[in-house]
Amino acid sequence: MSAFNPERWKPAPLLPKADARDGSLLFVIAVLVFLACLTCIGALAAHRAAEGWNSQLQGSATVVVRPKGIENADASAARAAEALAGVAGVAEARVLEKEKAQALLEPWLGEEALLDDLPVPRLVTLELSRRNPPTTAALEASLAAAGVDATLDDHRLWIADIERGASLARWTALGVFALIAAAAAAVIGFATRAGLAAHHDTIQVLHLYGAQRGFISRLFQLRFARTAGLAGLLGAGAAAIIGATARLTGGGMGLTPVLPVAWTDLAAIAPAPLLAAAVAALAARQACVGLLKEMG
Amino acid sequence: MSRNAEPYPAGDAPALRFADVAMRYGHGPDVLRDVSFELEPGSFHFITGASGAGKSSLLKLIYLAERPSAGRIEMFGQDVVRMAAAERPRLRRRIGVVYQELRLLEHLSAFDNAALPLRLAGHKPAEYRTDVAELLAWVGLKERMDARPSALSGGEKQRLAIARAVVARPHILLADEPTGNVDNEQAMRIVRLFSELNRLGTTVLVASHDEELVARAGQPVLHLHDGRLIPFGGSGGSL
Numbered sequence A: 001m002s003a004f005n006p007e008r009w010k011p012a013p014l015l016p017k018a019d020a021r022d023g024s025l026l027f028v029i030a031v032l033v034f035l036a037c038l039t040c041i042g043a044l045a046a047h048r049a050a051e052g053w054n055s056q057l058q059g060s061a062t063v064v065v066r067p068k069g070i071e072n073a074d075a076s077a078a079r080a081a082e083a084l085a086g087v088a089g090v091a092e093a094r095v096l097e098k099e100k101a102q103a104l105l106e107p108w109l110g111e112e113a114l115l116d117d118l119p120v121p122r123l124v125t126l127e128l129s130r131r132n133p134p135t136t137a138a139l140e141a142s143l144a145a146a147g148v149d150a151t152l153d154d155h156r157l158w159i160a161d162i163e164r165g166a167s168l169a170r171w172t173a174l175g176v177f178a179l180i181a182a183a184a185a186a187v188i189g190f191a192t193r194a195g196l197a198a199h200h201d202t203i204q205v206l207h208l209y210g211a212q213r214g215f216i217s218r219l220f221q222l223r224f225a226r227t228a229g230l231a232g233l234l235g236a237g238a239a240a241i242i243g244a245t246a247r248l249t250g251g252g253m254g255l256t257p258v259l260p261v262a263w264t265d266l267a268a269i270a271p272a273p274l275l276a277a278a279v280a281a282l283a284a285r286q287a288c289v290g291l292l293k294e295m296g
Numbered sequence B: 001m002s003r004n005a006e007p008y009p010a011g012d013a014p015a016l017r018f019a020d021v022a023m024r025y026g027h028g029p030d031v032l033r034d035v036s037f038e039l040e041p042g043s044f045h046f047i048t049g050a051s052g053a054g055k056s057s058l059l060k061l062i063y064l065a066e067r068p069s070a071g072r073i074e075m076f077g078q079d080v081v082r083m084a085a086a087e088r089p090r091l092r093r094r095i096g097v098v099y100q101e102l103r104l105l106e107h108l109s110a111f112d113n114a115a116l117p118l119r120l121a122g123h124k125p126a127e128y129r130t131d132v133a134e135l136l137a138w139v140g141l142k143e144r145m146d147a148r149p150s151a152l153s154g155g156e157k158q159r160l161a162i163a164r165a166v167v168a169r170p171h172i173l174l175a176d177e178p179t180g181n182v183d184n185e186q187a188m189r190i191v192r193l194f195s196e197l198n199r200l201g202t203t204v205l206v207a208s209h210d211e212e213l214v215a216r217a218g219q220p221v222l223h224l225h226d227g228r229l230i231p232f233g234g235s236g237g238s239l
Helices: A020-058 A073-085 A098-109 A134-148 A155-195 A200-210 A214-247 A263-268 A272-296 B055-062 B085-092 B109-119 B126-138 B152-167 B184-199 B211-217
Strands: A062-064 A088-094 A122-127 A149-153 B015-023 B030-039 B044-048 B070-075 B097-098 B172-176 B203-207 B221-225 B228-230
Touching: A020 A062, A020 A214, A020 A263, A020 A272, A020 B152, A062 A073, A062 B152, A073 A122, A073 A134, A073 A149, A088 B203, A098 A122, A098 B070, A122 B184, A134 A149, A155 A200, A155 A214, A155 A272, A200 A214, A214 A263, A214 A272, B015 B055, B030 B070, B030 B221, B030 B228, B044 B055, B044 B184, B044 B211, B055 B070, B055 B172, B055 B203, B097 B152, B097 B203, B109 B126, B109 B152, B126 B152, B152 B172, B152 B184, B172 B184, B184 B203, B184 B211
Parallel strands: B044 B203, B044 B221, B097 B172, B172 B203
Antiparallel strands: A062 A122, A062 A149, A088 A122, B015 B030, B015 B070, B221 B228
């Protein structure tokens, strides 16, 4: 005697439970989302690094002060620093210690050179206001007014090169991220359509028994969106763990100063599971509607 | 018996009308040519013909799985070829089909399979669960309601497919070789079941190559030969 009681029957889900094919789809999408999220973190860190390089160069200048007449280099440098400190937009003017200036020359002159006997120029480093930096003309006028023999290096030559390099790094990182994200979206779409093909018979039966196209496509949209969303969560979660590790082990600026990871970068990958789910749902809908159109 | 998904259409229109219908798959040759016939509401016909004569193709046109390459098909007075895609599901719910390959959903129980057309028509379970149980008992599956199709015998699967086809009291019942996998006794039971439905007003069209069964059923016959409908007399026998 069957124990089945029709009065207690409830309709079973119209789609079969997840099987091995869903597992493969989950794995593929998780890996792709992981890669996309990792490149996203990398692109954001590269952008930050490029900003940092520019900012460091634009926020500083160096003045080379040579001895003039009977005045020694130390006195000239002190007067130059004093004059420059009074220019609007100069946050700090500091004479580089003699030992440090000599250390800068050692690679070219060697340790044996009698640096004390040479008229080694002194360096004055300037920290400039980021909001209202002084013009080169204002700094040069200040030096001329102080009557010192000095040359101003505002890093203009370097800034152009660094800016080009930073821009290249930024666009390369963005391009790699865009490529990986596009490839991930394409593969998610392809894998979803392949997964849908496995349900061809179910779709046909529902279709021939009068289910509306919208009803059938919603069933599959929901199914694949759920799978892709879960995979996205796993992939983005793994990428977030790596990003967080890089941030924690790398000190204040992240893993290295070259690729500084910030906590906000991890927030940027938060929408990844939703995006994966949306792409899968869209692919499932398109494939399902296409299939139903073919079926008549 | 179970409820109707749709009220029977009013008017004197034939249940089905084919006018000079031709059909081909893709760019292949015509599998049906110049097919014209009418089925009155509440009639019972067999379609006979050798394998490859076009019986299944004809049924596919009726259950809207294919479109004709030429001609006109009307169902209950509606031109189904030019019908908007959005209207076709509603028409499909008035057609019950026993497919040659059965097309039972393997992940669903016999009860869920049988209830599928009513569920897709938007009825609530409370409205039809008793009807479905009665129907499954009627086709001899009372003890197999919670079994998956893979656990059913060939005859049981066939009867389940029939139950699913008739559960929503379709206006047209199509069956493609419904006795192909069962013995003679089972085959006659199935034809008797169709006759009972026919007596309740359902238009029945059964494709079969079993000439003996067709002769014993004693219903009018549409005979297909090489894609064309040719005159053929019913035997006038009885079940």
